[in-house]
Amino acid sequence: MENPVEIRDVTYAYGEGALRREVLRDVELRVAPGEIVILTGPSGSGKTTLLTLVGALRGLQQGSCRVLGHELAGAREAERVALRRRIGFIFQNHNLLGFLTARQNVAMALEMDGGTGEAQRLERAGALLGAVGLAEHTEKRPGQLSGGQRQRVAVARALVARPGLILADEPTAALDKASGQEVVHLLRDLARSRGTAILLVTHDPRILDVADRIVAMEDGRVVGDGSAQAVLG
Amino acid sequence: MNAMNDIRPALRGAVPQPGFLTGSWLALRLAWRQLRSERARLASAIAGVMFACVLVFMQLGFRAALFESATTLISAMRADLFLMSPMTLASFRPETIPRVRVSQALGVEAVQAAVPVYLAQASFRNPETGKRRMIQLIGFDAEAGVLDLPGLSAMREALKQPDTIAFDTRSRPEFGPVAQIFAGQGPFPVQIGNREMRVVGMVELGSSFGADGNAVLSEVNFRRAVRERPQALVDLAAIRLKPGADLLAAQAALRAIMPPDVAVLTQEELRRHELRYWEEATPIGFIFSFGSLMGLIVGMVIVYQILFSDIAGHLKEYATLKAMGYSNGHLSRVVLGAAGILAVLGFVPGTIASALLYSVVAEATFLPLSLGADRALTVFAMIFAMCAAAGLLAVRKLRDADPADMF
Numbered sequence: 001m002e003n004p005v006e007i008r009d010v011t012y013a014y015g016e017g018a019l020r021r022e023v024l025r026d027v028e029l030r031v032a033p034g035e036i037v038i039l040t041g042p043s044g045s046g047k048t049t050l051l052t053l054v055g056a057l058r059g060l061q062q063g064s065c066r067v068l069g070h071e072l073a074g075a076r077e078a079e080r081v082a083l084r085r086r087i088g089f090i091f092q093n094h095n096l097l098g099f100l101t102a103r104q105n106v107a108m109a110l111e112m113d114g115g116t117g118e119a120q121r122l123e124r125a126g127a128l129l130g131a132v133g134l135a136e137h138t139e140k141r142p143g144q145l146s147g148g149q150r151q152r153v154a155v156a157r158a159l160v161a162r163p164g165l166i167l168a169d170e171p172t173a174a175l176d177k178a179s180g181q182e183v184v185h186l187l188r189d190l191a192r193s194r195g196t197a198i199l200l201v202t203h204d205p206r207i208l209d210v211a212d213r214i215v216a217m218e219d220g221r222v223v224g225d226g227s228a229q230a231v232l233g
Numbered sequence: 234m235n236a237m238n239d240i241r242p243a244l245r246g247a248v249p250q251p252g253f254l255t256g257s258w259l260a261l262r263l264a265w266r267q268l269r270s271e272r273a274r275l276a277s278a279i280a281g282v283m284f285a286c287v288l289v290f291m292q293l294g295f296r297a298a299l300f301e302s303a304t305t306l307i308s309a310m311r312a313d314l315f316l317m318s319p320m321t322l323a324s325f326r327p328e329t330i331p332r333v334r335v336s337q338a339l340g341v342e343a344v345q346a347a348v349p350v351y352l353a354q355a356s357f358r359n360p361e362t363g364k365r366r367m368i369q370l371i372g373f374d375a376e377a378g379v380l381d382l383p384g385l386s387a388m389r390e391a392l393k394q395p396d397t398i399a400f401d402t403r404s405r406p407e408f409g410p411v412a413q414i415f416a417g418q419g420p421f422p423v424q425i426g427n428r429e430m431r432v433v434g435m436v437e438l439g440s441s442f443g444a445d446g447n448a449v450l451s452e453v454n455f456r457r458a459v460r461e462r463p464q465a466l467v468d469l470a471a472i473r474l475k476p477g478a479d480l481l482a483a484q485a486a487l488r489a490i491m492p493p494d495v496a497v498l499t500q501e502e503l504r505r506h507e508l509r510y511w512e513e514a515t516p517i518g519f520i521f522s523f524g525s526l527m528g529l530i531v532g533m534v535i536v537y538q539i540l541f542s543d544i545a546g547h548l549k550e551y552a553t554l555k556a557m558g559y560s561n562g563h564l565s566r567v568v569l570g571a572a573g574i575l576a577v578l579g580f581v582p583g584t585i586a587s588a589l590l591y592s593v594v595a596e597a598t599f600l601p602l603s604l605g606a607d608r609a610l611t612v613f614a615m616i617f618a619m620c621a622a623a624g625l626l627a628v629r630k631l632r633d634a635d636p637a638d639m640f
């Protein structure tokens with residue numbers, strides 16, 4: 001089976017001319033099917049930039065990045081949009097639509113899938129909200145939920161389209177310790193049972209235990225790759 | 234859509250995109266859910282569209298009423314051809330032609346009858362308040378039956394009596410309760426110019442921008458009322474042709490024998506001549522078009538503001554949707570869908586309000602204001618275009634929602 005993420009020799013720079021600054025240099029990274037990889041490193045080391053490249057949110061400049069079997073080097077905007085439908089995203093903030101219920105928010109991730117009908121979308125959304133422990137709250141709007149509950153809705157939204165890959169950037173940053181851990185453990189369990197790979201960026205040492213592998217970055221380069229003990233000492 | 238389908242095979246395991254109709258429906262539903270969630274904003278957007286709608290309805294209504302009322306007199310005349318001075322700009326201010334042209338017209342084989350028509354403005358004294366106001370006098374041979382107005386034929390004999398007039402019940406109310414007095418006590422005296430005349434009946438014609446009210450009277454009585462008018466001059470000649478006569482041939486024959494001091498016009502030509510005066514020689518037509526345009530621009534700005542702030546206030550959410558695989562095109566459909574919804578939601582109450590205003594204004598001005606299906610359709614097209622333009626302007630703001638900024 002092909003790796004959901006295969007990155008080779010990726011170099012990326014912001015700005016042009018005199019303002020040009022390389023923030024990624026010759027990055028190599030792969031994530032195996034169903035694997036949970038945590039990307040960590042000091043602020044400004046390029047973790048988020050790398051994640052936006054993998055998520056097809058930004059065009060690749062140099063190197064090769066295969067995501068879910070699709071090469072992103074030279075990919076057109078429409079191809080990138082189509083690829084994003086097969087990736088689940090979890091952001092630092094939940095970014096739920098305030099005027100939709102939890103269930104409708106989750107179903108939004110299925111609306112761009114022409115193969116689903118309305119009833120099916122709502123049913124799958126409801127089932128996933130149940131799986132993240134929000135069966136009682138499906139008809140509430142984000143404003144009526146706690147921070148942890150909202151992030152769990154976001155987890156359900158990222159998973160509902162059965163993506164092959166989940167990308168998450170600091171998903172616990174806005175949460176207290178307990179709800180943070182609860183959210184990542186939920187994410188890990190659901191991803192494991194579905195065989196979904198996760199690439200997760202975090203500074204948060206309290207959640208490193210969910211990772212199969214840890215990749216450390218510094219100054220735009222990968223400086224460590226292995227088990228938690230091997231990378232972090 | 235098809236371009237998207239073409240690249241699909243290259244993208245293994247790709248998700249099939251919803252079809253155009255399903256996609257549009259989903260976009261429209263999302264737009265509605267968002268609009269609905271902010272009641273105050275929705276209400277002000279609807280009020281903005283309503284405002285534009287009412288303004289355009291009123292402007293178009295006035296414009297059409299002006300043009301229609303300007304020609305009611307001409308339309309009411311039972312004649313095939315008219316002789317008129319080429320100098321006449323509009324019938325409320327006619328230039329005269331020699332009376333002899335009327336009898337000359339009879340020299341053309343196809344002509345059955347030629348009747349002089351006299352037009353003048355004279356002051357009419359309100360029988361209640363005594364205030365004077367200019368009224369349009371329409372003088373003609375009562376026998377000739379050239380003017381086809383409801384009620385007129387019945388009072389043919391009465392109008393032959395000296396110093397009699399028939400009053401237009403659809404004149405502006407400033408002339409006083411003439412119809413009510415007449416209904417109560419029958420014929421009664423009024424003052425026209427310096428002369429006392431008797432109201433002997435009622436006709437229905439209608440006020441126009443050129444005439445606040447009308448009084449119909451015989452040729453002889455017209456001369457009595459308008460003393461300064463020399464006998465040898467008339468304002469218009471109405472010509473009836475023999476049955477089966479060819480209109481254009483008769484017009485050509487008349488032109489051939491007439492000196493250049495008269496123009497020979499068909500009824501339709503005279504109507505258009507009158508319309509052209511109001512449309513071109515006065516700024517009135519322009520003013521109404523300009524008024525409509527202003528209403529549409531104000532409405533567009535309001536709708537644009539609402540749509541723009543809806544996007545600007547939800548940039549993160551829009552960027553999230555883009556990250557989730559919503560294309561810019563689909564999100565544009567959401568914004569345009571919101572514009573379309575606002576167009577409909579503003580148009581419906583706007584049309585109802587306009588219909589009410591029409592009846593109020595028609596009652597006050599006696600202008601023929603009517604809200605027909607074709608005008609409603611025109612206004613809807615304008616309002617829809619206005620909202621679409623606002624939507625297209627607002628859509629540009631979507632570019633600021635960059636999913637790469639989301640992490």
Ligand SMILES: Nc1ncnc2c1ncn2[C@@H]1O[C@H](COP(=O)(O)OP(=O)(O)OP(=O)(O)O)[C@@H](O)[C@H]1O
Pocket residue numbers: 014015023041042043044045046047048049050
């Ligand atoms: N849009 C941008 N334009 C220009 N420079 C940027 C942009 N985004 C990030 N950078 C710069 O690129 C470098 C890497 O940023 P990035 O956000 O990838 O780091 P990070 O590892 O995610 O940091 P943090 O842990 O603080 O989130 C930083 O120096 C940052 O200032």
Ligand SMILES: [Mg+2]
Pocket residue numbers: 047048049169640
């Ligand atoms: Mg970051």
